[in-house]
Amino acid sequence: MAYGPHTHDDRGRMMAALGIESVDALFEDIPIDVRASRLDLDPPMAELDLAVRLQGLAARNRTDLASFLGAGVYHHYVPPVVDQMLLRGEFYTAYTPYQPEISQGTLQTIFEYQSLLAELTGLEVVSASHYDGATATAEAALMAVRATRRDRVLVSRAIHRHYLDVTGTYLSGGGLVLDEMPTLPDGTTDLAALEAALADAERPVAGVLLGQPNAFGLLEPMAQASQLAHAAGALFIAVVEPVSLAVLATPAEYGADIAAGEGQPLGIAAQYGGPYLGILATTTELMRQIPGRLVGETRDLDGRRAFVMTLRAREQDIRRDKAASNICTNQALCALAATVYLAAIGPHGLRDVASLGAARARELELALAEAGAPRLHSAPYLNEFAIRVPQAQAVHERLLQRGVLAGLALARWYPDDPELRDALLVCATEVTTSAEIRRFAAALGEELA
Secondary structure, three states, X not given: OOOXXXXXXXXXXXXXXXXXXXXXXXXXXXXXXXXXXXXXOOOOOOHHHHHHHHHHHHOOOOOOOEEOOOOOXXXXXXXXXXXXXXXXXXXXXXXXXXXXXXXXXXXXXXXXHHHHXXXXXXXXXXXXXXXXXXXXXXXXXXXXXXXXXXXXXXXXXXXXXXXXXXXXXXXXXXXXXXXXXXXXXXXXXXXXXXXXXXXXXXXXXXXXXXXXXXXXXXXXXXXXXXXXXXXXXXXXXXXXXXXXXXXXXXXXXXXXXXXXXEOOOOOOOOOOOOOOOEEEEEOHHHHHHOOOEEEEEEEOOOOOEEEEEEEOOHHHOOOHHHOOOOOOOOOXXXXXXXXHHHHHHHHHHHHHHHHHHHHHHHHHHHHHHHOOOOEOOOOOEOOEEEEEOXXXXXXXXXXXXXXXXXXXXXXXXXXXXXXXXXXXXEEOOOOOOHHHHHHHHHHHHHHHO
């Protein structure tokens, strides 16, 4: 660090008190090969030279591709009002709202976000703020463990692989068990296997996680899975894609106790991995188990409308060993993006986004099937599905050279599955055009000829 508040004499007195001759002695327990070292930076450049270099780096990005990539991050139209609101200084620079008397604007935006997501999911309590869909899913699993005092969680194989990996990491740290449930040939979760796993009296289950839509874009039998989980005394966790909730049943309607998911489709542009927005909603009964912050509406001494941190245990910041989870980073800017987006397009607009994406996906399915790449699974889907393509990874790379980003090669997620190794997961949204679909189908048809 180039700057520090302590002088050379200050540091000398500190080291003398500790009985050491160098600050490096404080880090001797850390292996040398993993210690921080000086940054290997290029020498300084003139501003004009630096601008030219940055332009060259930016030019390496492909912006001409016809993209059919989904797999958890989706390209939607974002009304300009969203970014304009995010650029306002009072929101852009706001810190975590510890003092409500000077944080009314930030608190209200969080309150409005929670209200909109509660309406969207049908659940009474929505928390803010979580890093992304993967961590929100892991937090949901931990909620189930705490609420039931059981140590085993069942998760569908058709959950997004990043979510599954992160949840496994969270649970393994506490000695908890995460068991994968298999899928059927149609791509949905095997409910018979789930029922058998739930029936194991010696290994009671805390929670069951299913995606809606799942990682293959397919619609799961959520109501039946929820009934099976509750019959065994387990909680049911729905991992949802928020735009789909405009046309699909809400988590509350099929009895989910917790809903988690990625809020990126709600007004947040696709970026290099973030920042994104983790959605976490639950019932009133589980309110004390949810990490993060809950903002509520009240009245001040003069009877004026006011917003306060209704529930945010001090353990979150101080007694961390007793905390549900230490969620301190303020993701409220991403929550504000989702709030402005939902307010701007409204319920009918969100329904149009979902239905138009489904129509474009159907158009894509027919075009790709005619090109020689039929759907891999038979279950219903919304706007994302897998297609069968021999040597999918190689075809995917060649299509990039043709200007087409052909979704995700599922071999990246399932390298040991012989069926999924020859599959591409493709997606269409309301911004996908018929011309792009024809371009994809023509290029793929030539590759498969």
